[in-house]
Amino acid sequence: MNPGLICLKKISKTYLVGEQPLPVLKSVSLAINKGDYLSIMGPSGSGKSTLLNMIGMLDRPDSGEYWLNQKPTSSLEEEKRARLRRDHIGFIFQNSHLIPRLSATENAELPLILAKVGFKNRRNKIAKIFSRLGLSERENHLPKQLSGGQMQRVAIARAMVLEPDILLADEPTGNLDQTAGLEVMELLEELNRSGITLIVVTHDHQIGNRAARKLTMVDGEIVQDKPGHDLDR
Amino acid sequence: MTLIDNWRYSLQALVRHRLRTGFVLTAVAIGVTSVLVLTSLGEGARRFIELEFSALGNEIMVVLPGRKQTTGGSIPLYGNSPRDLTIEDALAMQKVSTIKAVAPIIAGTSLISYQGKSREVITLGSTTELFSVRKLQLSQGRVFTIGTSTVAKPVCVLGATIKAELFGNKNPIGQWVRFSGQRFRVVGILEERGESMGLDMRQMAIIPIAAAQNLFNSPALFRILLELKQSGSEAYTEAKLRQIIKKRHEGEDDITILTQRAMMNAFDNILNVVTVSIGAIAAISLIVAGFLIMNVSFISVSQRKQEIGLLKALGATGAEVRNIFLTEALIVVGLGVLIGLALGYTLTLVAVVLWPFIPLAIPWWATAASIAVAFGVGLLFSWLPASAAAKQDPVLALRGN
Numbered sequence: 001m002n003p004g005l006i007c008l009k010k011i012s013k014t015y016l017v018g019e020q021p022l023p024v025l026k027s028v029s030l031a032i033n034k035g036d037y038l039s040i041m042g043p044s045g046s047g048k049s050t051l052l053n054m055i056g057m058l059d060r061p062d063s064g065e066y067w068l069n070q071k072p073t074s075s076l077e078e079e080k081r082a083r084l085r086r087d088h089i090g091f092i093f094q095n096s097h098l099i100p101r102l103s104a105t106e107n108a109e110l111p112l113i114l115a116k117v118g119f120k121n122r123r124n125k126i127a128k129i130f131s132r133l134g135l136s137e138r139e140n141h142l143p144k145q146l147s148g149g150q151m152q153r154v155a156i157a158r159a160m161v162l163e164p165d166i167l168l169a170d171e172p173t174g175n176l177d178q179t180a181g182l183e184v185m186e187l188l189e190e191l192n193r194s195g196i197t198l199i200v201v202t203h204d205h206q207i208g209n210r211a212a213r214k215l216t217m218v219d220g221e222i223v224q225d226k227p228g229h230d231l232d233r
Numbered sequence: 234m235t236l237i238d239n240w241r242y243s244l245q246a247l248v249r250h251r252l253r254t255g256f257v258l259t260a261v262a263i264g265v266t267s268v269l270v271l272t273s274l275g276e277g278a279r280r281f282i283e284l285e286f287s288a289l290g291n292e293i294m295v296v297l298p299g300r301k302q303t304t305g306g307s308i309p310l311y312g313n314s315p316r317d318l319t320i321e322d323a324l325a326m327q328k329v330s331t332i333k334a335v336a337p338i339i340a341g342t343s344l345i346s347y348q349g350k351s352r353e354v355i356t357l358g359s360t361t362e363l364f365s366v367r368k369l370q371l372s373q374g375r376v377f378t379i380g381t382s383t384v385a386k387p388v389c390v391l392g393a394t395i396k397a398e399l400f401g402n403k404n405p406i407g408q409w410v411r412f413s414g415q416r417f418r419v420v421g422i423l424e425e426r427g428e429s430m431g432l433d434m435r436q437m438a439i440i441p442i443a444a445a446q447n448l449f450n451s452p453a454l455f456r457i458l459l460e461l462k463q464s465g466s467e468a469y470t471e472a473k474l475r476q477i478i479k480k481r482h483e484g485e486d487d488i489t490i491l492t493q494r495a496m497m498n499a500f501d502n503i504l505n506v507v508t509v510s511i512g513a514i515a516a517i518s519l520i521v522a523g524f525l526i527m528n529v530s531f532i533s534v535s536q537r538k539q540e541i542g543l544l545k546a547l548g549a550t551g552a553e554v555r556n557i558f559l560t561e562a563l564i565v566v567g568l569g570v571l572i573g574l575a576l577g578y579t580l581t582l583v584a585v586v587l588w589p590f591i592p593l594a595i596p597w598w599a600t601a602a603s604i605a606v607a608f609g610v611g612l613l614f615s616w617l618p619a620s621a622a623a624k625q626d627p628v629l630a631l632r633g634n
């Protein structure tokens with residue numbers, strides 16, 4: 001039996017940069033429990049995003065095992081993984097990744113469309129979430145008509161509409177000023193308090209230190225896991 | 234994703250990416266239109282030639298005086314001074330069992346005049362058979378029923394243009410005209426028909442053969458038209474004709490025989506060349522159109538790799554992504570095809586109105602092929618990049634590569 005909601009066992013990933021193999025994750029093992037609040041810090045290029053993408057099943061490891069909800073995922077075909085992503089995982093990217101032609105509401109309702117939720121239900125749900133995130137005035141705005149903080153809040157709305165078990169945020173405050181960044185972090189932490197497992201990747205210590213559990217990565221390895229202990233290398 | 238949401242999403246993408254949609258639409262429309270217009274030009278040429286030749290009539294042979302070709306490499310003894318063909322020769326030909334009708338023709342120009350108006354006219358002297366052999370119809374009056382008798386009855390049948398110039402709207406039947414001074418009564422007017430076998434029948438007058446002999450003061454025939462009872466007897470008939478002429482012309486078969494079949498064969502070669510050319514034109518324009526549609530579709534989908542990556546990150550399956558892009562391609566190619574068809578047919582129609590003498594027509598297979606290629610290429614080259622991007626792990630598509 002594997003403990004926890006998320007269990008990574010000796011995950012390795014090597015990218016080819018030109019002809020050169022570049023090991024990005026070196027046999028990373030990690031267990032995360034339901035409801036945890038985790039930050040992953042470390043220098044640029046240390047593999048934080050790659051690790052987060054593994055957890056979010058946006059990427060596939062070269063070797064190792066990934067258990068989600070006590071089920072192995074590594075051997076699943078892409079279509080099944082897509083379903084798991086839709087049902088369990090919400091993603092927030094540094095640059096929001098909103099579709100430029102779609103309004104705030106239309107962007108946020110994409111997961112609901114994929115889950116075959118009807119038009120009226122969708123719009124009701126989005127309206128509720130938007131009012132909670134302070135976006136009610138902005139529902140028909142296009143991304144280019146929104147500030148960075150507003151765009152990130154739309155992305156958060158999109159990540160939480162299907163009430164996922166896990167929220168993965170890759171540098172969610174990277175493009176924001178301090179105030180907007182703090183607002184976004186508070187929103188995410190509020191979601192965590194309501195039971196969602198939250199994992200935030202950042203290179204900003206002030207942001208990273210807010211988490212209950214703090215991981216530090218260097219060169220594709222987790223070198224520190226607090227509170228806990230320095231890992232044996 | 235439900236079907237309705239699939240269509241809503243695809244339509245929205247098309248409407249909101251106006252420029253990109255416009256490009257694909259234009260590419261498809263231009264592709265289809267160019268195929269239609271180019272093939273209609275080729276088909277028009279083919280029909281033009283075919284019409285010219287079907288006007289000949291069936292199972293016709295033409296006998297000309299003199300030997301036009303040397304056979305077997307021997308030097309033609311009488312090459313330039315053939316014996317004339319005469320009415321008696323024509324009468325002798327009538328006895329060949331495979332021949333249905335013989336129409337000997339004397340031809341010359343004469344001055345036709347009526348009430349002070351006059352003009353030069355090509356005058357054919359022949360028998361009643363000419364009308365049936367050449368399938369000449371009358372619009373007014375009747376044909377003269379005169380064979381090869383020596384009675385030079387002064388009657389004539391006029392071409393439509395001659396009639397219009399001399400008589401205007403007046404009824405010409407029963408009027409007397411003069412051919413180079415000699416009086417002839419008008420008994421019939423040829424139906425308007427245009428050219429056949431290179432002769433403009435609207436500009437001709439036809440008189441009995443004996444009268445033409447008097448008029449031109451010569452018994453020499455211009456040619457003899459023969460109609461066969463059935464096709465397939467050309468070779469036998471030709472042999473018989475040569476035998477007869479040899480006997481009558483002191484051992485020389487100094488005639489040239491043209492069969493309609495031989496003429497048609499020459500035309501068949503031309504027709505085949507034209508048909509092959511149309512095919513080549515169609516194939517080339519289809520390939521060009523196909524490449525155009527392929528490139529525009531491919532680029533248009535490739536520009537949206539990030540969107541595909543995002544959809545996948547949000548939990549869309551590869552099938553859902555493919556459906557979205559196929560639906561878009563279906564809509565935009567469908568619209569483009571409709572515009573292209575409308576444009577192609579309109580242009581052809583306008584051309585037909587402007588230049589009615591070229592029988593332009595869009596062959597059905599060109600329409601079918603252009604539609605098939607547009608949809609085939611458009612859908613395939615939207616599906617390929619969409620499907621390739623959807624198969625990848627989402628990180629790659631999200632990065633846009």
Ligand SMILES: Nc1ncnc2c1ncn2[C@@H]1O[C@H](COP(=O)(O)OP(=O)(O)O)[C@@H](O)[C@H]1O
Pocket residue numbers: 015016017022024042043044045046047048049050051
């Ligand atoms: N698809 C890829 N192909 C090649 N190299 C990659 C790819 N993805 C990431 N990398 C490289 O892997 C290393 C780690 O990347 P990443 O996980 O994004 O680092 P971090 O998020 O910690 O800054 C970097 O050097 C990056 O350039």
Ligand SMILES: [Mg+2]
Pocket residue numbers: 048049050170
């Ligand atoms: Mg990163």
